[in-house]
Amino acid sequence: MTKQELIQQIKRKKSFLCVGLDTDLAKIPASLLEEEDPIFAFNKAIIDATKDFCVAYKPNIAFYERYGIKGWQALEKTLNYIPKDCFTIADAKRGDIGNTSSYYADAFFNTYHFDSITVAPYMGKDSVLPFLNYDNKWVILLALTSNEGSKDFQFMTADNGEKLFEKVLKTSSQWGTSENLMYVVGATRAEAIGEVRKLVPDHFFLVPGVGAQGGSLEEVVKYGFNNDCGLLVNSSRGIIYASNGNDFAEKAAEKAKALQQQMEVAMKERQFI
Amino acid sequence: MTKQELIQQIKRKKSFLCVGLDTDLAKIPASLLEEEDPIFAFNKAIIDATKDFCVAYKPNIAFYERYGIKGWQALEKTLNYIPKDCFTIADAKRGDIGNTSSYYADAFFNTYHFDSITVAPYMGKDSVLPFLNYDNKWVILLALTSNEGSKDFQFMTADNGEKLFEKVLKTSSQWGTSENLMYVVGATRAEAIGEVRKLVPDHFFLVPGVGAQGGSLEEVVKYGFNNDCGLLVNSSRGIIYASNGNDFAEKAAEKAKALQQQMEVAMKERQFI
Numbered sequence: 001m002t003k004q005e006l007i008q009q010i011k012r013k014k015s016f017l018c019v020g021l022d023t024d025l026a027k028i029p030a031s032l033l034e035e036e037d038p039i040f041a042f043n044k045a046i047i048d049a050t051k052d053f054c055v056a057y058k059p060n061i062a063f064y065e066r067y068g069i070k071g072w073q074a075l076e077k078t079l080n081y082i083p084k085d086c087f088t089i090a091d092a093k094r095g096d097i098g099n100t101s102s103y104y105a106d107a108f109f110n111t112y113h114f115d116s117i118t119v120a121p122y123m124g125k126d127s128v129l130p131f132l133n134y135d136n137k138w139v140i141l142l143a144l145t146s147n148e149g150s151k152d153f154q155f156m157t158a159d160n161g162e163k164l165f166e167k168v169l170k171t172s173s174q175w176g177t178s179e180n181l182m183y184v185v186g187a188t189r190a191e192a193i194g195e196v197r198k199l200v201p202d203h204f205f206l207v208p209g210v211g212a213q214g215g216s217l218e219e220v221v222k223y224g225f226n227n228d229c230g231l232l233v234n235s236s237r238g239i240i241y242a243s244n245g246n247d248f249a250e251k252a253a254e255k256a257k258a259l260q261q262q263m264e265v266a267m268k269e270r271q272f273i
Numbered sequence: 274m275t276k277q278e279l280i281q282q283i284k285r286k287k288s289f290l291c292v293g294l295d296t297d298l299a300k301i302p303a304s305l306l307e308e309e310d311p312i313f314a315f316n317k318a319i320i321d322a323t324k325d326f327c328v329a330y331k332p333n334i335a336f337y338e339r340y341g342i343k344g345w346q347a348l349e350k351t352l353n354y355i356p357k358d359c360f361t362i363a364d365a366k367r368g369d370i371g372n373t374s375s376y377y378a379d380a381f382f383n384t385y386h387f388d389s390i391t392v393a394p395y396m397g398k399d400s401v402l403p404f405l406n407y408d409n410k411w412v413i414l415l416a417l418t419s420n421e422g423s424k425d426f427q428f429m430t431a432d433n434g435e436k437l438f439e440k441v442l443k444t445s446s447q448w449g450t451s452e453n454l455m456y457v458v459g460a461t462r463a464e465a466i467g468e469v470r471k472l473v474p475d476h477f478f479l480v481p482g483v484g485a486q487g488g489s490l491e492e493v494v495k496y497g498f499n500n501d502c503g504l505l506v507n508s509s510r511g512i513i514y515a516s517n518g519n520d521f522a523e524k525a526a527e528k529a530k531a532l533q534q535q536m537e538v539a540m541k542e543r544q545f546i
Contacts, residue, residue, distance in 0.1 A: 022373075060369075060373055062367075062369060062373045062374070062376035062377045062380065063373075063376055065376070065377065065380040066376040066377070066379040066380040066383075066384060067384070068345065068349070068380070068384045068385075069342050069345050069346060069349075072341065072342050072345060073342060076341070076342075091369075093367065093368055093369050093393070093396075094335075094366065095366060095393065096333075096335060096364075096366050097418070097419070097420040098420065100295075100333055100335045100336075101335070103335035103336055103338070103339040104335045104338065104339070106339040107335065107338040107339040107340075107341070110339075111339060111340070111341045112341075120366070120368065120393045120395050120396075121395060121425075121426060122393050122394060122395045122415055122418075122426060122427070123366075123393075123415070123418050123420060123422050123423065124420065124421070124422020124423055124424065124425030124426055124427070125421070125422040125425050126420050126421050126422040127420065127422050128422075142395055142396070145370070145395075145396050146370070147370040147371065147396055147397070147399050147400065148397070148398070148399050149396050149397020149398040149399040149400050149401075150396065150397055151397065152394075152397030152398050152444055153394060153395060153397055153437065153440065153441065153444070154395070154397070156429070156431055156437060156440060157431060157432055158429055158430060158431060158432070159430055159431070159432050164426065164429060164437065167426065167429060168426065171425055171426070
């Protein structure tokens, strides 16, 4: 999917919501466990219920990988089921030396047909470039994450005053363009989103941490919104586990719709739609 | 596998060689492509040929993941085939927020029965701890990698003069012990191995980059060897692709044996064996 196509979808659906498919057999309704493929059955119901309110789906690859071959089969079926007008994100946090990264890119872009993959920056340029060699595919590079451990290294300050996450942004923004490179920018520190926005004014941000992790949508929009919207705000547990009863899909739709409506208001206020 | 068991294997086999199973259908002998599972057929022959000369095997997960379900099946068969006295490393470079990391740990430690997994440090403590919660399982954390891109961020210098890779070592060595935590330390800068050794005197290092990437075994031993040996030196392409003809296994054995013999000399010189 191109940047223009993504922006069109955001305008059409009046939403920049990404639904995280962190599908966990211990959390889905017990009735689904009798299905042949409970993970896919759950995802299918969630996708049917939320597809009008979101522009992206983000399967968290660990949740599939842990179930071995059955998990990968469920992932493949899920990818095939997601409507083609939705942007798909492999939340995989991969990254390795060049030829290895090229094989991860092959796995997620060719074998599973994702539009994008999250990548960790520690190994530098040649670990990221292979993911950028695909037309209409995207790298979503970790910059500032939303977890407690983000403080351990990401805020390390260089002798010139620059923090590690700032160095990652400045350096990596030379490797790609805002047409094939986005950043993970956590929502738990909304002001930090503003600092990141100054460094990379044109790039889309994938923002986790709204909802379950405590971030506020309003603050994210205040600090992160740009002329192209520039935001994909993810919610996983807050939507997909809104209920663990047989009304899980209905409740997921309600939660997704509520977020979509807040997003619609925010975009109208900014005359984006 | 415990640290003491690993040291015993090193002494018994007079080797601290790790064979990297970067198995690529484009590089294995054409005759194997007719097998039902060419990847496993290749790995089986390589394991048979090299198991007397090495103490560890390191499948590079990207090479399996790219082939989808067939790749994972080949990986599972390979893990089941590796002799139980060999240490196994999932070279996966994973790492994510806590509950996600716990699922990656589940995948590699429970589903595939690896002894260890390589982990990227960017997301900090809570992304690494879930991998350390297993008895006799290991994290091998990226510290200083052997690729060109290692210069982009790993040598960033803080206002107190500390480099990022040094901060990663100092900080993370508090999260585990030398009984469940090793480090990836690239061989392309042998002096740097000495700097790392000073910071973490007791930990094992997984050293890639000897051979194809230009590192010298002699230098690695000079700077990295400690009282427990403390080294697992990996060679992938230099061994498994020593020949692309039908003598590939024989040639792999020769290459592995040559490295084992150099290691034996080095360990005898240091009166370790």
